[in-house]
Amino acid sequence: RSGEMAKSTQLTDNEVFRAYATYTAIVLLKMMLMSLVTAYYRLTRKAFVNPEDTASFGKGDSAKKYLRTDPDVERVRRVHLNDLENIVPFVGIGLLYALSGPELSTALLHFRIFTGARILHTFAYLIPLPQPGRGLSWAVGYAVTFSMAYKVLKTVLLL
Amino acid sequence: RSGEMAKSTQLTDNEVFRAYATYTAIVLLKMMLMSLVTAYYRLTRKAFVNPEDTASFGKGDSAKKYLRTDPDVERVRRVHLNDLENIVPFVGIGLLYALSGPELSTALLHFRIFTGARILHTFAYLIPLPQPGRGLSWAVGYAVTFSMAYKVLKTVLLL
Amino acid sequence: RSGEMAKSTQLTDNEVFRAYATYTAIVLLKMMLMSLVTAYYRLTRKAFVNPEDTASFGKGDSAKKYLRTDPDVERVRRVHLNDLENIVPFVGIGLLYALSGPELSTALLHFRIFTGARILHTFAYLIPLPQPGRGLSWAVGYAVTFSMAYKVLKTVLLL
Numbered sequence: 001r002s003g004e005m006a007k008s009t010q011l012t013d014n015e016v017f018r019a020y021a022t023y024t025a026i027v028l029l030k031m032m033l034m035s036l037v038t039a040y041y042r043l044t045r046k047a048f049v050n051p052e053d054t055a056s057f058g059k060g061d062s063a064k065k066y067l068r069t070d071p072d073v074e075r076v077r078r079v080h081l082n083d084l085e086n087i088v089p090f091v092g093i094g095l096l097y098a099l100s101g102p103e104l105s106t107a108l109l110h111f112r113i114f115t116g117a118r119i120l121h122t123f124a125y126l127i128p129l130p131q132p133g134r135g136l137s138w139a140v141g142y143a144v145t146f147s148m149a150y151k152v153l154k155t156v157l158l159l
Numbered sequence: 160r161s162g163e164m165a166k167s168t169q170l171t172d173n174e175v176f177r178a179y180a181t182y183t184a185i186v187l188l189k190m191m192l193m194s195l196v197t198a199y200y201r202l203t204r205k206a207f208v209n210p211e212d213t214a215s216f217g218k219g220d221s222a223k224k225y226l227r228t229d230p231d232v233e234r235v236r237r238v239h240l241n242d243l244e245n246i247v248p249f250v251g252i253g254l255l256y257a258l259s260g261p262e263l264s265t266a267l268l269h270f271r272i273f274t275g276a277r278i279l280h281t282f283a284y285l286i287p288l289p290q291p292g293r294g295l296s297w298a299v300g301y302a303v304t305f306s307m308a309y310k311v312l313k314t315v316l317l318l
Numbered sequence: 319r320s321g322e323m324a325k326s327t328q329l330t331d332n333e334v335f336r337a338y339a340t341y342t343a344i345v346l347l348k349m350m351l352m353s354l355v356t357a358y359y360r361l362t363r364k365a366f367v368n369p370e371d372t373a374s375f376g377k378g379d380s381a382k383k384y385l386r387t388d389p390d391v392e393r394v395r396r397v398h399l400n401d402l403e404n405i406v407p408f409v410g411i412g413l414l415y416a417l418s419g420p421e422l423s424t425a426l427l428h429f430r431i432f433t434g435a436r437i438l439h440t441f442a443y444l445i446p447l448p449q450p451g452r453g454l455s456w457a458v459g460y461a462v463t464f465s466m467a468y469k470v471l472k473t474v475l476l477l
Contacts, residue, residue: 018317177476
């Protein structure tokens with residue numbers, strides 16, 4: 001059927017869309033990784049937020065002392081939230097951008113720089129590197145998303 | 160026009176995409192429901208964070224006492240944030256997965272397990288069930304998204 | 319190639335999709351703006367959360383006093399999180415809705431009301447306006463997303 005063809009063509013044959021799919025999968029997996037890092041720090045630092053999570057450490061006061069905040073746990077949680085705030089716009093605007101017919105080389109440049117910047121941002125936040133390391137890596141990703149949004153609005157604007 | 164046809168065909172005739180659309184709408188509505196549950200707990204527990212939200216309870220100190228955190232409110236807020244952290248990757252990676260040409264039965268399996276796991280996760284968190292109830296339901300949804308990402312990268316990889 | 323044509327047709331020729339792309343770019347940019355507003359308040363209120371961010375204000379106790387929460391910073395952060403909670407469902411469900419073949423005028427009505435409501439919500443939260451200003455603007459955006467989800471499920475339901 002022609003519909004099926006158009007569909008399978010879309011992802012398999014369109015190189016810009018394949019690049020978008022590749023880098024979107026990578027940054028979303030990177031974001032998901034933050035859940036595991038948070039769990040790792042919660043378990044090794046013994047710092048939990050839900051009473052039911054400390055039940056295996058005993059009952060009453062002996063378990064209650066593990067209901068606390070830990071600086072390392074809070075730091076990973078901030079990375080995770082920052083990922084949500086920045087990767088969600090990339091995924092949404094990036095899809096529209098990929099469908100707006102950019103050159104493959106230009107699209108790859110956008111996707112690669114964004115992905116690299118977000119990976120750097122994670123390391124800069126977790127190590128942590130002195131500023132402006134984290135600030136700059138954040139700004140680069142932000143600028144890439146803004147550049148894609150500009151191209152989308154220039155191409156499709158219908159208010 | 161052939162473009163229109165390709166478009167209308169896409170969603171109406173492609174069964175994998177229809178399944179994706181159905182389950183995505185369901186999990187996003189489930190996530191949105193958390194806003195209403197938060198509002199319900201804020202109103203019944205009288206626990207607010209914005210001064211302007213307590214104005215109807217009086218002025219000055221009589222209203223100020225409602226600016227407080229409540230364990231039930233904080234619990235729903237954690238469910239909501241956990242939904243964002245897990246449903247956003249599902250929606251993004253799931254779209255790419257649906258367009259990568261999986262078998263309908265395999266796709267339905269992924270979508271159904273993810274949706275079931277996230278509904279279980281919500282109940283496990285809110286009741287709350289003893290661990291590892293919540294942990295397992297979280298891990299199942301996480302594994303499903305990871306499996307879809309693997310299929311996407313295997314099919315479209317263009318770095 | 320026919321695949322390329324179907325693709326370029328999709329975004330460039332389909333008016334509903336162009337409207338979706340326009341309003342999605344706008345609300346995602348609005349959400350991204352919250353990062354800059356947060357940074358502005360952190361710098362002007364001198365209220366930071368990461369020790370490495372206060373290094374330029376000196377060492378030891380002289381820098382430590384800037385590691386604090388500030389009501390204005392926390393307020394913008396709540397706007398940002400509320401945006402994530404509401405704009406993510408709009409972007410996801412809106413895409414499915416745009417592909418489900420709605421009338422252009424109906425689709426524009428949904429997109430415009432949602433975008434207007436979220437912009438009002440931001441002002442209502444930041445100024446802040448007395449309730450129910452913020453509550454109503456939130457509810458209007460919520461109802462629009464719900465209406466689109468209903469149309470999607472009615473059109474494509476495949477469980």
